[in-house]
Amino acid sequence: MKMAHTCIRVKDLEASLAFYQKAFKFEESRRRDFPEHKFSLVYLTLPGDLYELELTYNYDHEAYDLGDGYGHIAISAEDIETLHAEHKKAGFNVTDMKGLPGTPPSYYFITDPDGYKIEVIRPKY
Known part of the structure; x- marks a missing residue:
């Protein structure tokens, strides 16, 4: 078995x-x-990775209540300091x-436009 995708509603x-x-x-x-x-349903992948992020868009739906059960998804990046600076500069x-x-x-x-949190971490070696 392997992980296939994570779905978030937008x-x-x-x-x-x-x-x-x-x-x-x-x-x-x-x-x-x-x-x-x-x-x-729109499926997104990072270059070189098969795991997908599924964006589910329900027409004419208002914002979703994220509740208190959702934590975050995580994305690893080699140079998180540079990415962090780029994200701040872009106004995220x-x-x-x-x-x-x-x-x-x-x-x-x-945090994405819907309030979902994404943790950006160093890769595990």
Whole structure:
């Protein structure tokens, strides 16, 4: 077995696509539109990675209540300091660099247009 995808529901498909493509260089791998059922599914992948992020867009739906059960998804990047600076410069909602107690900074969070948090971390070796 292996992980296939993570689904998040979005209120503005174009804004979400722009965010993930600009912030992380996600590429649209496939799209399925179901106008008769009033929803679309857009699958995004990072270059060289088969794992997908599924954006589910339900037509004419207002913002979603994220509740208190959702935590975050995580994306690893080699040079998180440079990416962090790029995200701040682009005006994205990002936290300061953080570290677990007793460790140097190794991650930060960025928030997408729907309020979903993405942790940006150093790769595990």
